[in-house]
Amino acid sequence: MARFLHKLLDRYLERYLRAHPQQLQPIERLERPPARLLVISSTALGDTLLSTPAIKSLRKSFPEARITFLVHRNVAPLFAGFPYVDETVLYHGGYRRFFSTVAELRRQQPEAALIFHGNGPQDIALAVLSGARFILKHPTASPQRIYLSHQFMPKRQHTIEDRLDLVRLLGGTVIDPTMEIPPLRDGNRDAAVLAGLGGAGKIVGFQVGASHPYNMWPIDNFGRLAEKILAADPEVTIVVTGVDRERPLGEKLVHACGNRVLNCCGRYGIADLPYLIRRFSLLVTGDTGPMHLAIALGVPTLSLFSAANHLGTGPYQDPTLHRVIQKDGSFVHRLPKKQRDDSAMRLISVEEVFAAYEACLHH
Numbered sequence: 001m002a003r004f005l006h007k008l009l010d011r012y013l014e015r016y017l018r019a020h021p022q023q024l025q026p027i028e029r030l031e032r033p034p035a036r037l038l039v040i041s042s043t044a045l046g047d048t049l050l051s052t053p054a055i056k057s058l059r060k061s062f063p064e065a066r067i068t069f070l071v072h073r074n075v076a077p078l079f080a081g082f083p084y085v086d087e088t089v090l091y092h093g094g095y096r097r098f099f100s101t102v103a104e105l106r107r108q109q110p111e112a113a114l115i116f117h118g119n120g121p122q123d124i125a126l127a128v129l130s131g132a133r134f135i136l137k138h139p140t141a142s143p144q145r146i147y148l149s150h151q152f153m154p155k156r157q158h159t160i161e162d163r164l165d166l167v168r169l170l171g172g173t174v175i176d177p178t179m180e181i182p183p184l185r186d187g188n189r190d191a192a193v194l195a196g197l198g199g200a201g202k203i204v205g206f207q208v209g210a211s212h213p214y215n216m217w218p219i220d221n222f223g224r225l226a227e228k229i230l231a232a233d234p235e236v237t238i239v240v241t242g243v244d245r246e247r248p249l250g251e252k253l254v255h256a257c258g259n260r261v262l263n264c265c266g267r268y269g270i271a272d273l274p275y276l277i278r279r280f281s282l283l284v285t286g287d288t289g290p291m292h293l294a295i296a297l298g299v300p301t302l303s304l305f306s307a308a309n310h311l312g313t314g315p316y317q318d319p320t321l322h323r324v325i326q327k328d329g330s331f332v333h334r335l336p337k338k339q340r341d342d343s344a345m346r347l348i349s350v351e352e353v354f355a356a357y358e359a360c361l362h363h
Contacts, residue, residue: 005095009125013147016129025133027149030112033062033171038110038130040070042091042118044211045270045289048075049296050313051116052084052179054163058114059084061172068108070101070118070126077271081182094122105130112136112170116163120144136169138162158316178317179296184274193275196267200237204229204357205277205294206253207285209246209265214307214332214340215286217348219249223256224350225284229357230260239264241276241283241290282360284353286345287313295322302356306344307332320363323356 017023037058041051048071058067069085073092082088089104105126113127115137124144127135135147139154139162150169155162160177167175184190197203206226210216226238237260240250244266253261268276277283277294283301285291287308294301300321303314306329315322329344 002094006121009095009121010143013125013128013144017147023131023133024128024135024147025149027134027136027169030134030149030170034065034111034134036066036068036108036110036112037062038068038070038105038108038113038127038132039085039116040091040113040118040123040127041116042070042072042123044072045075045078046211046287046292046313047117048072048079049179049181049289049292050159051163052181052296053160053177054114054116054167055082055084056176056178056180057164057167057172057174058170060174060176061167061170066108068105068110070105075270077269078181078274080271083182091118091126094119098122098126102126102129114166114170116166124148134170136166138166156311158311159313160316179292181274181293181296184278186271186275189272190275193268193272193279196264197237197239197262197276197279200239200262202233202235202237203280204236204238205280205283205285205290206238206240207242207283207288207290208240208249208253209242210286210288212307212337212340213342214329214344215288216342217286217304217345218342219252221346221348221350221353222249222284223253225353225357226253226257226261228350228354230257232358236260237262239276239280241265241273282357284357291315300360302353302360304345304348304353306347307340323360323363325352325356 041048067085068087070089070091073090110130110132112134113132115123120142121144128147134149139152239262242265247265250263250265254263278297280299283294286304295315302323304325306327310324310326327347332340332344
């Protein structure tokens with residue numbers, strides 16, 4: 001079905017551009033900074049957070065521009081009141097409400113669209129159908145790259161820099177590479193999170209799940225790490241974070257370690273999550289959205305990388321706060337995505353994670 005819908009979209013775009021032959025322009029024809037900008041970062045939590053430096057840099061470089069932010073509806077509550085955008089439009093995923101989303105974007109009349117992260121082929125199509133004359137996206141193999149105003153060459157650099165390159169090409173000169181979320185000012189949310197923690201003082205967070213199995217450290221390893229941490233420090237409480245489907249993983253840790261482990265998987269919505277994570281002394285995590293959220297909040301992290309490379313998606317700010325364990329698990333990418341398991345993450349031992357944990361405490 002998806003392939004059929006993609007073909008329909010291709011045909012629709014072809015007809016649309018035949019009717020609007022002068023719309024799309026190469027970036028060389030940009031004569032002045034655009035007054036109205038569309039920024040697209042319409043996927044999951046982590047990638048949206050990785051887009052915030054570019055969005056901040058757009059606002060700081062072009063303070064008079066009107067910026068519209070296309071963000072996934074599941075992530076949008078975290079960005080309520082985000083001070084760097086003027087308007088937020090919700091993306092509902094795939095082709096859900098596709099044409100109503102197009103209508104909302106067209107009402108914003110963007111001159112330029114910057115795709116920081118989006119699922120194809122919908123992302124470039126939405127940018128085209130928004131009416132934007134200039135469309136930028138970091139290096140992509142998408143067949144729809146023919147609609148882009150510039151073809152970026154791949155670079156060996158952090159994802160944040162890939163997105164900042166779009167801002168630079170547009171003429172942006174005030175570059176801020178730090179991630180940020182709106183200020184945490186909801187006292188009711190904060191009080192609810194504190195109540196849920198039951199008076200726990202020194203908290204170590206465990207993010208046990210990930211968007212893909214090949215980025216997940218085995219739950220048995222988390223259990224053995226928990227035992228070591230709890231034995232070493234009687235004041236520590238471990239709080240397990242994750243979505244509702246990961247609750248059984250948290251229950252395994254509770255069963256193994258007792259009431260000094262709190263299973264918070266699925267307990268808090270995305271708007272509550274920063275109020276929880278900012279209470280952590282440290283977050284132990286794979287390459288996940290909560291890792292990026294902790295970094296944005298200035299919470300120390302111990303992050304585990306193997307299938308992914310931390311030089312591309314790992315901590316990029318406040319280097320003294322964050323410790324990374326990196327193994328070469330790139331072999332998993334030779335398999336089809338659905339066949340990739342946690343074998344790359346199994347290269348990371350419990351002993352080396354615990355040693356890194358102790359080093360974090362004494363830093």
